[in-house]
Amino acid sequence: MFLKVLGxxxxxxxxxxxxxxxLVEQDGFRLLLDCGPSVLVGLRRHGIDPMSLDAVxxxxxxxDHFGGLPFLDRFYHAFGRSRPLVVWGPPLLRERFELAMGAFFPGSVERRYELELHSYARSFSVGGLEAxxxxxxxxxxxxxHGxxxxxxxxxxxxxxxxxxxxLAEGASVFLCECGLAVPGKPKHCSLEELRRHRSLLRCKRLFLTHLGQDVLDLLPLPDFEVLEDGMEIQI
Ligand SMILES: [Zn+2]
Ligand SMILES: [Zn+2]
Structure with a gap:
């Protein structure tokens, strides 16, 4: 499996x-794990054809995690995607996607390709991968959801x-959000808590992502690997 950090x-x-x-790739199958509003910037910046994606x-x-879907959808419509795009997300995915479409691209109801929106339960399968x-x-x-x-x-x-x-148990790579340096009101994981619990996370490699400014100000960290845009990781 290959991972490329678009954002x-x-x-x-x-x-x-x-x-x-x-961007996650295995055996030629390409999926996007989360789809932030700047997803097309990330793909084009690295010369990755947005048409090559199989699933999201x-x-x-x-x-900041699903707002790129309307942009991908309009791209596929405008440039004539020839095969379906499969999207898995939590319950209410379809409802929220349609609200976003109505706000961002009013009246754009035509779609010249097939968009398959699925809500996941606890386990599902995507591109032959168990999820x-x-x-x-x-x-x-x-x-x-994690x-x-x-x-x-x-x-x-x-x-x-x-x-x-x-989630981390037995994983080769665990991408863990670290939105804060110390526990606070926002519902994000803090660096302080991750340090306290690090030894309990039984994954081979742990990378911090989604860093808030107060965590960025502490880089480089002596005890954690941190994701960067454009980073490539072999899993
Ligand atoms: Zn976020
Ligand atoms: Zn969030």
């Missing part, structure tokens, strides 16, 4: 990082929760 920024693009979108998996329904979606502790209205796709684990956005231990 690993948080909602406010601290550090000039693009919104969260990871969304962790939760905050704009797991576990509810995490973030803004409830966004239906937040995801496991084959050997890759991703926290999504969440406060520290023991569910992260389950």
């Amino acid at each position: 690993c920024g948080e909602a406010f693009s601290a550090g000039g990082r693009l919104h969260t979108s990871f 998996v969304i962790s939760h329904l905050h704009g 797991l979606a576990l509810p995490v502790d973030h803004d409830e209205l966004t239906n937040p 995801l496991r796709i084959g050997p890759l684990a991703f926290s999504g956005d969440t406060r520290w929760t023991s569910t992260l231990l389950e």
Whole structure:
């Protein structure tokens, strides 16, 4: 499995990082893990043809994680995608996608390709990869989930929760959000909590992502690997 970081920024693009979108490739199957509004920037910046994507998996329904879907959809419509696009996301994916479409591209109801929107339950399969979606502790209205796709684990956005231990168990790579330096009001995981629980996370490699400005200000970290836009990881 191959991972390319298109964007690993948080909602406010601290550090000039693009919104969260990871390109995951296995056996020629290409999926996007989260689809931030800057996804087309990320793909084109690295010379990746947006048409080459087979599927998208969304962790939760905050704009910085799914807001790129309307742009991808209009791109595929405008440039004549010839095959279906499969999108997996939490319950309410279709409803929120249609709201976003109506707001961003009013009246654009024609679609010259097939868009398959699916809501996941606990386990599902995408491109032959076994996937797991576990509810995490973030803004409830966004239906937040952490995801496991084959050997890759991703926290999504969440406060520290023991569910992260389950997600990370046996993973080759775990991408864990770290939105804050110390625990605070926003529903994000803090560096302080990750340090405290690091030894319990049983994954081979752990990378921090979705860094808030206060965490970016502490880089480089002596004890954690941190994602960068454009980074490539062999899994
Ligand atoms: Zn986010
Ligand atoms: Zn979020």
